[in-house]
Amino acid sequence: MRVYMDNAATTRVDEEVLEVMLPFLGERYGNPSSMHAMGIDAKTVVGDAREKVAKLLGADEKEIIFTGSGTESDNLAIFGYCRKNKSKGNHIITTKVEHHAVLDSFERLKKEGFEVTLLDVDRDGLIDLEELKRAITDNTIFASIIYANNEIGTVQPIAEAAKICKEKGVVLHTDACQATNYLEMDVTKIGADLITINGSKIYGPKGIGVLYKKRDIMIEPIIYGGGQEFGIRSGTENVANIVGFAKALDMALNHRDEESIRVGKLRDKLISGLLNLPESRLNGTHEKRLPNNANISFLNLEGESLLLYMNELGIYASTGSACSSDSLEPSHVIIALGLPHELGHSSIRFSLGKDTTESDIDYVLKEVPPIVEKLRKMSPLHKTMEEAIAAGVDKDFKH
Amino acid sequence: MRVYMDNAATTRVDEEVLEVMLPFLGERYGNPSSMHAMGIDAKTVVGDAREKVAKLLGADEKEIIFTGSGTESDNLAIFGYCRKNKSKGNHIITTKVEHHAVLDSFERLKKEGFEVTLLDVDRDGLIDLEELKRAITDNTIFASIIYANNEIGTVQPIAEAAKICKEKGVVLHTDACQATNYLEMDVTKIGADLITINGSKIYGPKGIGVLYKKRDIMIEPIIYGGGQEFGIRSGTENVANIVGFAKALDMALNHRDEESIRVGKLRDKLISGLLNLPESRLNGTHEKRLPNNANISFLNLEGESLLLYMNELGIYASTGSACSSDSLEPSHVIIALGLPHELGHSSIRFSLGKDTTESDIDYVLKEVPPIVEKLRKMSPLHKTMEEAIAAGVDKDFKH
Numbered sequence: 002m003r004v005y006m007d008n009a010a011t012t013r014v015d016e017e018v019l020e021v022m023l024p025f026l027g028e029r030y031g032n033p034s035s036m037h038a039m040g041i042d043a044k045t046v047v048g049d050a051r052e053k054v055a056k057l058l059g060a061d062e063k064e065i066i067f068t069g070s071g072t073e074s075d076n077l078a079i080f081g082y083c084r085k086n087k088s089k090g091n092h093i094i095t096t097k098v099e100h101h102a103v104l105d106s107f108e109r110l111k112k113e114g115f116e117v118t119l120l121d122v123d124r125d126g127l128i129d130l131e132e133l134k135r136a137i138t139d140n141t142i143f144a145s146i147i148y149a150n151n152e153i154g155t156v157q158p159i160a161e162a163a164k165i166c167k168e169k170g171v172v173l174h175t176d177a178c179q180a181t182n183y184l185e186m187d188v189t190k191i192g193a194d195l196i197t198i199n200g201s202k203i204y205g206p207k208g209i210g211v212l213y214k215k216r217d218i219m220i221e222p223i224i225y226g227g228g229q230e231f232g233i234r235s236g237t238e239n240v241a242n243i244v245g246f247a248k249a250l251d252m253a254l255n256h257r258d259e260e261s262i263r264v265g266k267l268r269d270k271l272i273s274g275l276l277n278l279p280e281s282r283l284n285g286t287h288e289k290r291l292p293n294n295a296n297i298s299f300l301n302l303e304g305e306s307l308l309l310y311m312n313e314l315g316i317y318a319s320t321g322s323a324c325s326s327d328s329l330e331p332s333h334v335i336i337a338l339g340l341p342h343e344l345g346h347s348s349i350r351f352s353l354g355k356d357t358t359e360s361d362i363d364y365v366l367k368e369v370p371p372i373v374e375k376l377r378k379m380s381p382l383h384k385t386m387e388e389a390i391a392a393g394v395d396k397d398f399k400h
Numbered sequence: 401m402r403v404y405m406d407n408a409a410t411t412r413v414d415e416e417v418l419e420v421m422l423p424f425l426g427e428r429y430g431n432p433s434s435m436h437a438m439g440i441d442a443k444t445v446v447g448d449a450r451e452k453v454a455k456l457l458g459a460d461e462k463e464i465i466f467t468g469s470g471t472e473s474d475n476l477a478i479f480g481y482c483r484k485n486k487s488k489g490n491h492i493i494t495t496k497v498e499h500h501a502v503l504d505s506f507e508r509l510k511k512e513g514f515e516v517t518l519l520d521v522d523r524d525g526l527i528d529l530e531e532l533k534r535a536i537t538d539n540t541i542f543a544s545i546i547y548a549n550n551e552i553g554t555v556q557p558i559a560e561a562a563k564i565c566k567e568k569g570v571v572l573h574t575d576a577c578q579a580t581n582y583l584e585m586d587v588t589k590i591g592a593d594l595i596t597i598n599g600s601k602i603y604g605p606k607g608i609g610v611l612y613k614k615r616d617i618m619i620e621p622i623i624y625g626g627g628q629e630f631g632i633r634s635g636t637e638n639v640a641n642i643v644g645f646a647k648a649l650d651m652a653l654n655h656r657d658e659e660s661i662r663v664g665k666l667r668d669k670l671i672s673g674l675l676n677l678p679e680s681r682l683n684g685t686h687e688k689r690l691p692n693n694a695n696i697s698f699l700n701l702e703g704e705s706l707l708l709y710m711n712e713l714g715i716y717a718s719t720g721s722a723c724s725s726d727s728l729e730p731s732h733v734i735i736a737l738g739l740p741h742e743l744g745h746s747s748i749r750f751s752l753g754k755d756t757t758e759s760d761i762d763y764v765l766k767e768v769p770p771i772v773e774k775l776r777k778m779s780p781l782h783k784t785m786e787e788a789i790a791a792g793v794d795k796d797f798k799h
Contacts, residue, residue: 005438011431011636019425026418026605036707038718039404069468069607072625102625102634109624110773201636206425208607209466223622225472225508226501235501236469237410237600239607308435317436331698373753 006225006324008202008293008354009151010319014245015204020208023246033126033238034227044238050247057214057254058196059187060195066212066230071178071199074212075102075145075225077234078174078195079150081220081344082111085144086172094136096120096128097337100176100292104333106180108120111141113324120146122337125286126155133162135281137169144173148180148191152321152334152350153285154294156184163192172218177203177368182253183261183292194218198250200242204355207240226325256355267362271351278373280386284335284348293353298335298344300389302376306347309374315363319350343382343389402656402714403760407577407601407692407753408550409718413644414603414731428492428506432627432637437742442639444661449646451794456653457612458586465611465629466642472622474544476633477573477594480619482509482542485571492623493535493543495519495527495644496736497554499575502544503732519545521736524685525554532561536568543572547579547590550722551733551749552684553693557584562591568790571617577601581652582660582691593617597649599641603754606646608641655754664691671696672752673765677772678784683734692752697734697743699788701775706748707782709771715764718749742781742788 005013009114012020025046025072033243048062054064068074083093097105107117119135128146140378144166149156149163166173174195177186181203188196200209200315214233215221226235248283272283272295279298298308300327304320308322321332331345351365384392404412413421424445428439432446433763447461467473494506496518506516518791519527527545536543543565558574561680566574573594577584587595593662597658599608613619613632623635671682671694679699681698696704703719710717720731730744750764776782783791 004434007431007434007436007438010434010439011429013422013429014425022425026413027423028412030410030412031716032406032600035406035409035718036704037406037711037718038714039716040405040409069472069638072635073468073623075625076634077624083521098624105634124697201431206640207636208641222471224469224475225504226474226499228500235475235504236471237606239468239605241605242607306437308629315437316775317430317434317438319434319436354557 002364004364004367005318005356006316006318006361007355008353009350011201011207012204012354013356014206015249015252017252018205018245018248022241025244029226034229042146042263044237047238047240047243049295050243051198053247054211054250058249059184059189060213061216064214066214066233067158067246068210068212068234068237069239071176071202071210072196074199074210075176076106077212077223078147078197078222079103079110079143080105080223081233082172082174082218083115083303084113085219086142086177088338090140090142092118092138092140094118094120094133094141096122096146096333096381098122098126098150099145100145100151100178102145103176103279105239107145124155124339126334126338127286127289128151128157128162130158130161132164133235134165135172137165143170144171144387146173148175148177149184149291149384150285151179151336152332153296154291155285156180156289157293160190160192167192170235180209183257186254188213194393195340198245200249203253205246206242207244209239211246220324221223224297224330225314248331255354261292264357267268267357267359268353270293271362271365274362275369280324282344282386284338284344291330295351296348297351298340299373300343301380301382302346302347302373304347306376307372310376311369316366316368319352320348321345321350338365341392343384353358401763401764404717404755405715405717405750405752407759408749408751410600410606411603411753412755413605414648414651416437416651417505417604417644421640421644424643432639433628442637446637446639446642447641453470453610455651457611457651458588460615462630463613463615465613465632466637466645467609467611467633468607468638470575470596470601470609471501472714473596473598474499474611474710475505476577476611476619476622477596478502478505478544479622480543480632481594481617482514483512483543484620485616489539490539491515491537491539491541493515493517493519493532493540495521496543497521497525497549497733498544499550499577502546506544523734523738524688525549525552525683525737526688527556527561528683529557529560529564533564536564536570540568540570543570543716545572545574547574547576548583548690549684549733550578551731552695553578553690554568554684555579555688555690557592558582559589566591567621578690582656584654585733586796587612599645601647602648604645605641608638608645610645631635659754659799660691663756665757666751666758667694668690670761670764672695673761674768675768678789681743681785682738683739685744694750695747696750697739697747698772698777699742699746699783699785700744700781701772703746705775706771709775710768713767715767719747720744740788740791742783
């Protein structure tokens with residue numbers, strides 16, 4: 002039995018996606034910049050893919066920039082806008098629950114003279130729009146707010162945030178990597194000026210991202226050279242991955258509505274089953290949440306140990322985000338909820354996907370509870386959830 | 401008949417390379433950062449690929465950084481070193497015949513307060529090591545010298561340049577994208593501190609590069625986030641492309657010696673055949689030249705027209721470098737040779753590869769001369785080569 006519940010870390014490449022990619026890993030290998038039949042073929046398919054992506058997002062094709070990853074798109078949006086527009090002001094805003102691609106880029110910008118405000122989230126994992134309003138000063142030029150969180154799946158009020166930013170003349174970027182499969186992706190409805198999408202989270206290949214950039218927003222490159230992608234992202238176009246990305250996005254958006262309902266039901270069954278365990282807790286709001294995310298803390302055990310036992314049973318999930326699993330730090334997202342380290346260390350992210358079936362859920366609900374019990378018997382800690390949370394708020398919740 | 405002579409722009413993905421990639425575009429899709437069997441599998445194969453690449457280059461595996469392209473590797477070397485080590489000095493050196501990934505990064509660094517010296521090349525396309533020595537001041541921290549030129553295939557004395565730089569405490573980067581298939585790639589013999597390699601030039605996939613970084617050289621990232629690649633290049637590892645790169649490099653280096661001889665002979669036949677045409681000229685030295693490159697100017701015609709006629713006959717080549725074919729500027733490399741614009745505009749790059757056969761050469765030598773004659777009949781210009789060059793040196797050669 003193999004139950005892959007780590008779709009927030011990466012998804013498999015859909016067979017239909019691979020199928021459209023293969024010709025470009027085979028005979029149709031031209032460089033889009035070459036002035037001969039094979040180059041023109043490559044240039045045409047890249048153009049077609051761009052047009053397709055633009056249409057799917059309700060954007061113009063000149064607003065679609067292909068990059069090498071979601072991380073690169075985040076970096077390009079943040080560095081690209083802030084460095085280019087430094088003269089307009091040096092105050093920038095983000096949240097405490099961003100992906101490291103955003104947080105670490107903001108850290109870097111601090112060294113370049115920017116002042117950074119990190120918005121808090123409440124216990125549910127949501128930002129406060131009034132706090133956003135109050136944070137904006139005459140000196141604020143840019144904000145980055147994650148659309149749906151990669152660890153706990155909470156969905157921020159991005160369209161409302163976009164309205165506030167627009168009124169105050171602040172450019173808004175949103176990391177929509179986790180949102181793409183399940184949420185509104187029409188750029189005019191999202192309202193952000195810059196939007197990051199990642200191929201490897203939507204059943205496309207690794208090594209491809211998109212940055213949507215509203216036409217009148219000026220950014221500078223982070224990678225210079227041959228001037229590909231309207232001069233904003235140099236390097237020979239990854240034709241196969243670009244074609245694959247367009248197909249993956251097409252499939253994701255076309256199946257979004259029914260898939261959100263289907264996966265949401267499975268997630269709810271998983272959540273209620275796991276919450277039957279004592280001293281367990283859903284991290285982040287249930288209501289404003291991605292339909293594929295269940296992030297649950299099992300107090301009085303180590304999440305990593307639980308993960309390893311689950312692994313032996315073929316259940317694949319994550320602690321925190323996969324992108325920082327090398328680190329021993331508890332998840333910065335769980336901490337931002339005002340929860341104690343213990344809950345961070347005992348949290349597991351189950352991220353469902355289009356292959357997830359009801360029997361997968363049944364298998365998890367049958368196998369995980371006995372492991373949780375076993376691990377708790379071995380644990381020196383035996384707090385109740387109330388005790389843990391009470392201690393956490395006082396000791397660990399740093400605003 | 402299809403004769404692909406644009407291998408300097410991009411190469412096809414070798415079937416054996418694609419074969420090792422496919423499992424990672426299929427069932428083995430884990431994220432190397434995930435702590436379960438599929439993540440561990442992905443992490444292991446990335447580690448194995450890194451070890452293989454390191455061994456092939458005579459390097460340590462901690463010295464191998466996977467990036468998204470050759471262009472990104474160039475940028476990472478240049479920005480990464482210069483920004484990190486700004487306090488040591490603000491003078492940096494490169495040549496007039498670099499790829500735009502290098503030239504444009506240097507241009508950008510000028511805006512960040514660096515002073516740039518551009519080394520000349522002689523009529524053969526080679527730098528003068530004495531000029532390099534003279535250019536280095538107490539304030540010089542970094543130099544970037546292309547190993548083999550992408551347009552004219554000339555091979556710079558990189559090991560000697562490395563010795564000079566080392567003596568003077570200057571860190572040296574070299575763009576080895578075009579060199580990899582044919583020249584010495586042992587990093588200890590090259591002697592540079594930072595070396596760029598590109599997957600798509602060595603029969604690997606597009607969207608993968610390597611930066612070799614000598615262990616004691618400190619650089620900072622251009623892309624921040626999850627901390628992959630020793631914290632130097634964030635973003636989920638492109639497992640399929642990394643595995644494919646390692647295979648492609650293995651094949652390239654293992655077949656290098658016999659392939660250099662085989663391709664070199666074909667190139668020589670091509671060059672002497674085309675130089676039989678009146679008012680034609682080989683750009684760059686014949687002696688210190690990649691065995692797969694023939695860059696020839698056919699005076700009194702437009703290179704782009706010739707390219708289009710050749711395209712109709714299934715002969716695929718380039719004017720200048722593919723990466724800047726959108727631009728109407730004549731090649732900066734041809735201009736750097738001290739040749740006039742006319743020779744830049746009439747130059748064609750034939751870049752041979754492992755699929756090139758003798759009958760390909762025969763086909764080109766049969767089909768191209770009549771097109772050249774035809775185009776010249778239509779041209780308003782009828783200079784001799786001597787007249788053109790004499791005019792060029794005075795008017796266009798800007799030192």
